[in-house]
């Protein structure tokens with residue numbers, strides 16, 4: 001459920017008409033709902049009720065300071081994957097002891113930043129990373145709390161570009177080598193081993209891959225404990241999928257997922273961490289855009305929008321589907337017509353949807369991409385010198401610009417000219 005609904009024939013973001021925001025900030029823009037963000041965070045929190053747990057929002061999905069602050073104030077921890085994300089989380093008021101650091105390529109500088117600033121744990125992904133972490137921790141005279149991310153070789157049954165738990169993926173340490181790697185970690189004076197981490201992919205629409213992975217984690221926990229390691233924390237990653245189409249997708253709910261966690265891992269008495277990103281932010285956001293032209297092509301018609309692949313890359317990058325709806329609710333029974341919905345960028349890949357059935361639309365009409373709150377603004381670029389689109393946060397009947405649209409001068413003057421020119 002989200003908080004973008006038609007009311008009296010027009011699309012609202014909570015209690016604010018989307019057209020009113022468009023008039024104030026211009027198109028295109030992203031708009032996020034506070035109520036949806038909080039609702040989704042709480043669904044996970046409640047799903048793990050009764051178990052010692054922390055929901056660490058995977059902020060790569062949407063890292064706007066206002067979004068982070070909203071979730072941090074509700075008690076979320078954060079999963080970060082770079083020094084930049086670590087700094088953003090801290091700037092949003094998240095204490096170090098609520099931040100977990102994931103990623104296969106942590107640099108010395110990033111490790112130092114997190115150790116100095118405070119960190120809940122590093123999720124270590126390789127032996128060389130472990131050695132570097134040990135040496136930086138020793139230099140600083142501290143012990144770095146770690147889990148080892150294991151790769152369980154499980155097919156997440158999702159898009160190949162976002163599957164992370166198969167042996168051919170770059171992520172984690174093969175689970176078969178885990179005992180050896182934990183033995184190595186135990187000998188490193190700069191490290192304190194506290195648990196196990198696993199994350200098998202994103203936009204998972206079935207529970208079965210989680211079940212396979214978590215059963216392997218349960219077995220490994222027992223084995224490592226028998227080897228003398230203290231395993232008190234399990235980081236189970238994120239990845240639970242969202243319904244991008246309202247008609248034919250029915251991913252499991254956080255409550256189903258929580259029940260699975262309890263069933264597969266509850267008996268171990270570990271603290272549970274999860275790292276959901278998309279399910280918290282995805283359906284909490286729209287990308288709102290204006291139709292610039294309706295163009296008749298050879299055998300097909302195009303809706304040319306003022307947003308493009310640089311603003312929302314998911315359709316071009318993963319052939320992802322986003323529902324696109326008019327901001328004025330179509331009259332009941334209105335005849336739908338197929339359109340290719342495209343942006344102004346000079347690539348044929350700048351296509352949001354092919355032969356999508358839409359009500360009649362004309363230049364100047366507004367449309368909204370649903371499910372654009374995760375991996376939308378964060379993956380945007382200025383390709384074709386199109387300034388990044390603004391972001392807006394709604395709460396009840398108020399809205400605020402949480403990232404303004406840069407001016408053309410700001411965009412251009414970010415470049416610097418060498419003195420020989």
Ligand SMILES: Cc1ncc(COP(=O)(O)O)c(C=O)c1O
Nearest residue numbers: 058102202238239275276277278
């Ligand atoms: C380590 C890690 N944790 C959490 C996530 C969040 O995934 P999602 O946004 O699918 O919940 C990702 C992305 O797949 C990830 O790589």
Ligand SMILES: N[C@@H](CCCC[NH3+])C(=O)O
Nearest residue numbers: 162202203314318374375
């Ligand atoms: N960027 C991807 C998700 C990546 C998840 C990364 N851990 C998407 O838009 O679907």
